Amino acid sequence: MAIHEKSLIEAERLLQHDSLVVDGVDVSGHWNTMITPRTIKDYDDDFEAKIQTYSGAENVHRCWQCGSCTNSCTMYAQNVQFNPRYWIYLTRLGLTDELIKDKDIIWQCVSCNKCTNICPKDVKPEGVMKALAHWMEEEGITEKSPSTIFDEEFAEQIYHYGRIEDSKVMKNFFKKSGQPLIQGWLVEFTKRMMKGLPIAHGFRMGMNVIFTPKTKSWGKTGEVLQAYVREQKEAAHG
Amino acid sequence: MTQDTVLIVGAGPSGLTAAANVAAAGYKAVIVEKEDVLGGAPILSGYAKLVPSGEWAKDAIGRMVSRVEDDDRVTIHKGVKVEKFEGEAGDFTATLSNGETVSAGATVLATGFTHFDSINKPEWGFGTFEDVLTTTQMEQMVAAGKIACPSDGRVPERVCILLCVGSRDRQIGREWCSKICCTVSANLAMEIKELSPETDVFIYYMDIRTYGLYEDKFYWKSQEEFKTKFVKARIAEVTASGDGRLLVKGEDTLVKRPIVIPFDIVVHAIGMDPNMENPEIAQVFGVGLEKHGFIERAEHYTNTCGTTRKGVYSCGAAYGPETIDDSIAQGAAAAGRAVGDLHALVQKAS
Numbered sequence: 001m002a003i004h005e006k007s008l009i010e011a012e013r014l015l016q017h018d019s020l021v022v023d024g025v026d027v028s029g030h031w032n033t034m035i036t037p038r039t040i041k042d043y044d045d046d047f048e049a050k051i052q053t054y055s056g057a058e059n060v061h062r063c064w065q066c067g068s069c070t071n072s073c074t075m076y077a078q079n080v081q082f083n084p085r086y087w088i089y090l091t092r093l094g095l096t097d098e099l100i101k102d103k104d105i106i107w108q109c110v111s112c113n114k115c116t117n118i119c120p121k122d123v124k125p126e127g128v129m130k131a132l133a134h135w136m137e138e139e140g141i142t143e144k145s146p147s148t149i150f151d152e153e154f155a156e157q158i159y160h161y162g163r164i165e166d167s168k169v170m171k172n173f174f175k176k177s178g179q180p181l182i183q184g185w186l187v188e189f190t191k192r193m194m195k196g197l198p199i200a201h202g203f204r205m206g207m208n209v210i211f212t213p214k215t216k217s218w219g220k221t222g223e224v225l226q227a228y229v230r231e232q233k234e235a236a237h238g
Numbered sequence: 239m240t241q242d243t244v245l246i247v248g249a250g251p252s253g254l255t256a257a258a259n260v261a262a263a264g265y266k267a268v269i270v271e272k273e274d275v276l277g278g279a280p281i282l283s284g285y286a287k288l289v290p291s292g293e294w295a296k297d298a299i300g301r302m303v304s305r306v307e308d309d310d311r312v313t314i315h316k317g318v319k320v321e322k323f324e325g326e327a328g329d330f331t332a333t334l335s336n337g338e339t340v341s342a343g344a345t346v347l348a349t350g351f352t353h354f355d356s357i358n359k360p361e362w363g364f365g366t367f368e369d370v371l372t373t374t375q376m377e378q379m380v381a382a383g384k385i386a387c388p389s390d391g392r393v394p395e396r397v398c399i400l401l402c403v404g405s406r407d408r409q410i411g412r413e414w415c416s417k418i419c420c421t422v423s424a425n426l427a428m429e430i431k432e433l434s435p436e437t438d439v440f441i442y443y444m445d446i447r448t449y450g451l452y453e454d455k456f457y458w459k460s461q462e463e464f465k466t467k468f469v470k471a472r473i474a475e476v477t478a479s480g481d482g483r484l485l486v487k488g489e490d491t492l493v494k495r496p497i498v499i500p501f502d503i504v505v506h507a508i509g510m511d512p513n514m515e516n517p518e519i520a521q522v523f524g525v526g527l528e529k530h531g532f533i534e535r536a537e538h539y540t541n542t543c544g545t546t547r548k549g550v551y552s553c554g555a556a557y558g559p560e561t562i563d564d565s566i567a568q569g570a571a572a573a574g575r576a577v578g579d580l581h582a583l584v585q586k587a588s
Contacts, residue, residue: 040490040497043467045396045438062462064446065470065492089492092467098493121458 044094056127069115162215250278252554253348255569327549354404363476394502405509416509
């Protein structure tokens with residue numbers, strides 16, 4: 001018999017073989033449908049502390065679930081699935097699987113900070129939303145945001161050359177974030193810039209893009225800097 | 239001369255206070271306590287640190303005991319009960335179980351409460367699993383200074399405290415909030431964490447009632463400084479996991495999902511029942527009981543600390559679930575009523 005409530009069950013919990021014969025009986029399709037249990041079996045006891053290492057989420061442990069954040073939330077007014085109170089609860093208990101289910105919504109926080117203003121326990125829910133979004137990005141649960149890709153390209157050039165070349169940063173950023181290299185606004189921007197640009201300066205810029213010289217005496221500074229940043233990140237997020 | 243004497247039944251926080259205040263007013267107090275030690279529940283059940291003072295029960299209540307023991311105006315009968323009680327306001331005669339009689343002009347029933355017996359909630363594992371305890375047992379463990387699973391002595395990774403065990407539960411005829419368990423549990427969570435920093439403490443609640451000034455000192459502090467996790471869930475049952483731990487089953491009402499979470503110790507935050515001897519007390523003293531079985535309170539506004547019988551007063555947890563601090567205040571109030579009414583009787587006669 002068909003299970004009519006399938007629409008109420010998350011797709012990933014429905015187990016069904018398209019064709020299956022058991023003891024000579026054909027139980028293909030919905031005849032063999034099984035549903036995995038939705039029971040929560042454990043908490044990740046360290047998750048709250050982990051999220052607290054992200055700047056802005058330090059006070060997440062103060063939450064007592066009053067719901068003021070969700071009540072005041074700009075995004076909640078647009079989409080009732082956007083529920084900071086709920087995600088803070090999941091964070092506190094370490095119910096990461098549940099959080100990951102909302103990976104495509106959590107990042108949508110617009111940082112209006114109404115929640116920060118209204119929270120009676122000074123939890124700073126906006127900071128928690130940002131922390132969760134960053135955590136998901138770092139864990140590869142969500143795709144890197146354009147700003148993260150930009151930051152990475154920027155930092156890479158600094159480590160390597162001790163300086164950045166604007167046009168090279170832009171070029172690589174467009175490439176890594178899947179944007180076309182030729183964009184209308186950029187063409188217009190370049191045209192107008194070229195009008196007043198001394199020829200010698202333009203030539204130097206062109207050479208810099210091609211040869212990308214390092215800052216003088218850069219030596220091992222880049223490696224040291226990179227190691228330091230890595231250490232700081234590890235100290236913060238483990 | 240009976241009109242200079244007040245009979246006080248029960249020597250817990252409220253009774254001890256009533257006796258001290260009767261004596262301080264220049265009257266005589268006669269304490270009748272059924273147990274062999276004075277101090278009531280905090281001493282008999284071996285409470286650890288009291289809410290909200292944070293003082294050890296044996297020290298704080300100990301001071302109250304020695305105050306009446308050292309008072310010449312206070313007579314103490316231990317290990318006896320009142321078996322017969324006759325007369326009227328201004329002239330009562332109580333016959334004790336040891337055969338002695340006490341004449342008194344007024345009586346204060348400071349007969350307190352009985353802890354809920356978790357056996358009456360068998361699905362939550364008390365009496366079945368060694369590592370399921372009550373808050374009073376956990377208090378004793380804290381007072382002894384070491385947090386360990388009774389079954390094998392290991393340090394628990396996780397402890398959970400279940401609130402509202404024997405309170406707010408129509409199924410078992412307990413239709414009242416026991417008032418103190420939320421605060422006591424938050425306090426206990428902090429004490430556990432203090433003694434055993436590697437233990438994580440979870441509190442399973444319907445709602446949190448750390449009212450008044452208990453809010454920040456207990457609820458917030460346990461959460462913010464001692465990392466107590468509060469889980470809004472109703473528990474269905476406590477079972478064994480098969481590997482020596484306990485499984486707490488229920489529904490997390492915020493996540494709207496069933497939960498089956500492993501724990502090492504499960505603590506029942508037991509509520510306050512009416513004194514199990516209240517039917518007998520009501521019969522002996524001729525006072526009424528209210529619908530839950532506690533002593534019936536008279537009209538409160540102008541007959542404070544009164545019962546259904548003139549000249550018989552009450553105070554503290556005899557009236558219903560009460561904190562130690564408020565029991566003490568009510569004990570003083572009852573003493574004030576008793577000596578005030580006796581004074582009025584003498585004035586009227588002269």
